[in-house]
Amino acid sequence: MKGPWRVAVLAVFFLGLLVVLTLRLWSLQLTEAAEYQDQADRQQILLVSTPAPRGDIVDVNGVLMAGTRPALSVVVNRKLIPVEVEESVIQRLAVFLGIPAADLRQEFEDHGSGARFTVADEIDSADALFLAEHTEDFPGVAVEPVPVRIYPLGVTGGQFIGYIGRPTEADIEAGVRSTDRVGKAGVEREYDSELQGEPGAVKYRIDAQGNILGLVNEQSPQPGGTIQLTIDSAVQAQLESALADGLQLARNAYNPTCRPVQEDPKCPIRAVGVVLDAKDGSVVAMASVPGYDPTIFVDGVSSDEWNELLETAVFNNFAIQGIYAPASTFKAIAYVAAMEEGIFPETAVQTDTGQYFCEGLLEFRFQDGSPQVYRDWKADGHGPVDLHTALQSSCDVYFWEVALKVWRSSGQYDEALLQDWARKLGFGVDTGIDLPFEQSGLIPDRAWFDEQQAEGSGRVRAEGGWSGGDLMNTVIGQGDVLVTPLQLATAYAAIVNGGTVWQPRVVAGVLGADGEIAIPNDPVILNDIPLAQRTVDFIRQDLQLVVNGPAGTARAAFESFGPGVEQIGGKTGTGEVIKSADASKEVDTAWFVGVAPVSDPEYVVAIVIERGGSGGRIAAPTARQVLQFLMLGEEGVTDIAEGAEAD
Amino acid sequence: MAVTAGHRVGRLERRERLRPDIFLLVSFLVLSALGILMVYTATAPRLIAQGEAGDVVMRKQVVFVIIGTVVFLVSSLVDTRKLRAATPLIYLVSLASLILVLTPLGDVRAGAQRWIELGASFQLQPSEPAKVAVILALAALLARDSDGTLHWRSVARAIGLVVLPAVLIFRQPDLGTMLVFGFIAVAMLFAAGTSFRQMGFLVVASIVGTVALFQFKALKVYQLTRLTAFLDQSSSLENANYNQFQSEVAIGSGGFLGKGVFNGTQTNLSFVPAQATDFIFTAVGEQLGFIGGALVLGLFAVIIWRLMLTAVVAHDTFGSFIAVGVASLIAFHVFVNVGMTMSLLPVTGLPLPFLSNGGTAFVTMSLALGLAHSAWIHRAPLPGERR
Structure with a gap:
């Protein structure tokens, strides 16, 4: 051949092409290899999660209040169904389950591709066996014991136990899978992470069509912990x-x-109650x-x-979410403040036993000279009282005098002294109970009043400042005072136990495998008020006389109590509710806070009937x-x- | 006398004359053996998963390799002089088969009409042997017309020889094969001594031709999709790029030493499409790594080197041109195919010579290589013949 140089040029050109390929191969397999290896691993593994049984909730004695029961369910995992056979799987499954294929197809579409969902609950074991024996006809369809939540006691304790439901968008963003159930209210919500457990994971190796080629590894689910309540x-x-x-x-x-x-x-409309352990704040019932x-x-x-x-509004737990005027039950707070600070009516001997004549009304003048008349709930008055009998018979006038004493003290007492006592006893702030959605109530004072007035919230008068009358209302638990039944019970427990304000709790702890508490939820002291023993002795006695004394407001109600009534104490309250909108008066809020036994109080029972x-x-x-x-x-x-x- | 003299060629001399090109032969055999192994690894897991015997496809490939090897050996012994005489007939038969495939006798698969059914389990793809026919026809033409330079008339004839089958193949449609013809023609014309002006004309003509194809919407939709997907590298996995992306991942994840035979998760799990045929190189890259890939490319380099050497030392220009044509055929196939698996080039559907699963392609390549090898074997003049 003539001109071998042309052949040489071609040879160099051809070999050059091969060199280009080799360089590219080098760059793929050496420079970028790690990246491609990651990519390859990612697309070859299919992760299927198996739900963990949710933990139980048991009461203080181990009685099951919330649990799970396995129900044989037909679970479809679309990830495992090759696209080309999906339609035939739907057809077969529809016949098997006895439902229209169109409905089933709709369900498939609603859940989206790659979803895992239950198409039938509680099938019988013969059907389960049939499916298990015909897996080749039903790829991606499995019979699984799906945990179903049960509440054996039904309505009992429903509000604090709460319920579970589908996760919200926010939950899903926080990492919850859409197929999981999360606690929505009560203990189910508050202790969701303890109850959830760890879902198991099965890793499969798959091919490009999503066919499972083998098991890589399997991790069984960890059941959630059992929550023991104080209830x-x-x-x-x-x-x-x-x-x-x-x-x-x-x-x-x-x-x-x-x-x-x-x-x-x-x-x-509703009745709300809390039973509290006075010695450590445990909620016995709510x-x-x-x-x-x-x-x-x-x-x-x-x-x-x-x-x-x-x-x-049954889904609200009014024991912690309902806010009410505490009315006369609140006099116990003023009582303790009066005992501890030595605040007594102007005209009485300045001791707690100093006599004061409680008339049916109180006439007085504000600083601006305006004459005022406040009427006691009992029009003909209570006659001669001291602090103790004033509490027993619930004399408004006596406690108004206590408020006026503080109001007129010109700096001897802090203007907010009585409110501070209320706050020390846990009012006006969350108790921090281990339940969601707690309300904090309100203890009004000048600062709050001014703020509301400035905002024009409509909750206070538009004209004039915080007045002695407002303080007087506050002391008898009216006006703007708002408390939850739980706060009231907590404060009473503190008053009768010597001054320890316990943080209320409904959960004693998480049980270990041995049935003993492994992670305790220990009682927490919110505030330790060094009450004088005399104060504590007297309040116990006076509360006992509310129930047992001749002038006691609860005497009639406890007549049929039976043996041991002398160990019962308590305080009644009747809250006036004025609806500002139409001025039509609601029926009053009925209160009672009971303490037993008064010699060494174990229980505080707060009842409110709206x-x-x-x-x-x-x-x-x-x-x-x-x-x-x-x-x-x-x-x-x-x-x-x-x-x-x-x- | 010459004939009698021929019979008297001594044993030693004869052996000297018929000594095969060991480099070429070994490269051919190693690539073919490697192809069998790779086809097996790329098809067995899927077949087994489907409940079939894992070696069904591999066994077929073994048969192809045996047939191909026989074809290679036989064609190595064919006297190129006799072949030259038969070239016009071969060319015409090839054209006829290309026309036949477009008739209702042709079998449509994946939107392309490329196959002729011959019996229940054998299909012939006429565009494959057409490559050999075109090489032979061009070699015959150029051997006759070339004297170190080439007349314009000869260039035109050469183009004519190529355009006829190319148009028929384009009708199938098979863009890749059409490009093969163009590449071979340009390479052979260059070797035949085209002037720079002629080369320039060829380049301009092919550009104009390509533009015209697009302009008259002569390309099928899938061809356009492949080409545009290749140009738009950012397009997602769902697009036509999926194949190449998976192929790239497979090769890239192989690393330097590879994952080991049968450990190629990408190819074994059929993430890579057409893994036993067009994308067979991914099986090499993933399982045998850079070492394996470079070995394959190196073996192809050896084949090209030997063929180009054959072109220089061949006894006659016909054999020379065959060697150039076959070298360009293999070089183009390798470059386009391997380039495709590494996302250097768009998907065109050209098989990798000697490795890709497929009978017609293997036998055609064996035949082409054998004919070129024949030029090597017969490079020494016959006794009494002038060099």
Whole structure:
């Protein structure tokens, strides 16, 4: 051939092409190899997670209040169904389950590609066996024991136990898988991370079509921890039955035919109660009636039933979320302040036993000289009282005088002295109980008043400043004071136990495998007030006389108590609720806070019946049933009956 | 007398004359053996997963290799002079088969009409042997017309020889094969001594031709998709780039030493499409790493080197041109195929010579290599023949 140089040029060119390829190969396999290896690993592993059984919730005695039961469910994992056979799988599955294929296809689409979801619950074992034997016809379809949440006690304790549901967008962003269930309320929510457990993971090696080629490894799920409550389910059941009785009592007394809705201010709407261990703040029982059975969030509920539940706001735990004027039950706080600070009416001998004549009204002048007349709840007055009898008979006038003494002290006492005592006892701030959505209530003072006035919130007068009258209202638990039943119970527990304000708790701890508490939720002291022993002795005695004394406002309600009534103390309260909008008066809020036994208090029982009327007439008999159960046992509980109309 | 003299060629002399090119032979055999192994690793896991025997495809490839090797050996012994005489017939038969494939006898697969069914389990892809026919035709033409330079008339004839089958192949459509013809033609014309002006004309003509193809929307949609997907490297996995991306991942994850035979998760798990055929090089890259990939490219370099050497030492210009044509055929196939698996070039569907699973391609390549090898074997003049 002529011109071999041309062949040489071609040879160099061809070999040059090979050199280019080799350089590219070098760059892929040496320079960027790690990156490609990661990519290869990522697309060859399929992670399928298996749900962990949610932990149980048991009461203080180990009674199951929330648990899980395995139900054989048909679970579809779309990731495992090759696209080309999906339609035939749907067809077969529809026939097997006896549902229209169109519905099933819709369900597939709703869950999205790659989703894992349950298409049938609680199939029987014969069906389960059939599916297990025909896996080749049903790729990606498995029978799994899906944990189903159960609440064996039904409505009992529903509000603090709470319920579970689908995660919100925020939950999913925080790393919760959309197929998981999360606690939405109560202990289920507060202790969600303890209850969740660790889901198991199965890693499969897959090919490009998503066919499973083999198991890489398998990690079994770790069940969630068992939560032991401080709640005693027996007391809880009694509290709820007593509250239901109390609510019925109030309706019978005031408005037997009304429909209990929020919009009707004259209709007794709910009864709320807390039973607290006075020695460490443990919640023994806590309820608001009407309540709900958390099972409805598992099994579903008709829309009518749902709307009815919403109408009475059953999903709110009013023991920690309801805020009420504490009324005369709040006098115990002023009482303690008076004892400890030595504040007594101007005209009385300056001791707690100094006599003061309690008339039916109090006439006085404000600093600006304006004459004022405040009327006691008892129009003909209480006659001669001292601090102790003033509490027993719930004399408003005496405590107004205490407030006026502080108001007029010209600097001897801090203007907010009485409010500070309330705050020390836990009012106006969250107790920090281990439940979600707690309300903090309100202890009004000048600073709060000025702030509200400046904001024009409508909660306070537009003209004039914080006045002596406001302070007087505050002292008797009216005006703007707002407390939760739990706060009131907490404060009473502190007063009668010598001054220790315990943080309330519903959970004792997380149980270990041996059934013993492995991670305790120890009681926490919020505040330790060094109360004089004399103060503590006297308050116990005076509370006992409210129930047992001749002038006691709860005497009539406790007549049928039975043996040991002398160990019962308490305080009634009747809160006036003025609706500012239409000025129509609601039925009063009925209160009773009970303490037992007074010699060494173990329990504080706070009862509030919203629109229940008189505390002595309605709330005290309700509390009586609970106290009977606590002190005398189940047999000691007698039928509910109205007490005397009293503040 | 010459004939009698021929019979009297001594044993030693004869052996000298028929000594094969060991380099070429070994490269061919090693690549073919490697191809069998790679085809096996790329198909067995999937077949086994489907409940079939894992070696079904590999066994077929073994048969192809045996047939191909026989074809290689036989064609190595073919006297190029006789072949030259038969070239016009071969060319015409090849054209006829290309026309045949476009008739209803042709089999449509994946949108392309490229195969002729011959019996139940054998299909012929006429565009493959057409490559050999075109090389032979060009070699015959150039050997006749070239005297170190080339007349314009000869260039035109050469173009004519190539355009006829190219147009038929374009109708199938098979863009890759059409480009092969163009590349071979340019390389052979260059070797034949085209002037710079002629080369310039060829370059301009091919550019104009390519533009015209696009302009008249003569390209099928899938061809355009492949080309545009290649140009838009940022496009996502769902696009046509998926194949190449997976191929790149497979090769890249192989690293220097590779993952080991049968440990190629990418190829074994069929993430890479057409892993036994067009993308066979990914199986090499992933399982045998840079070492294996470089070995394959090195063996191809040896083959090209030997073929170019053959072109220089061949006894006659016909054999010379065959060697150049076959070298350019292999070089183009390797460059386009391997470049495609590494995202250097768009997907065109050219198999990797001697490695890709497929009978027609293997036998065609063996035949082409054998014919070029024949030029090496017969490089010494026959007794009495002038050099």
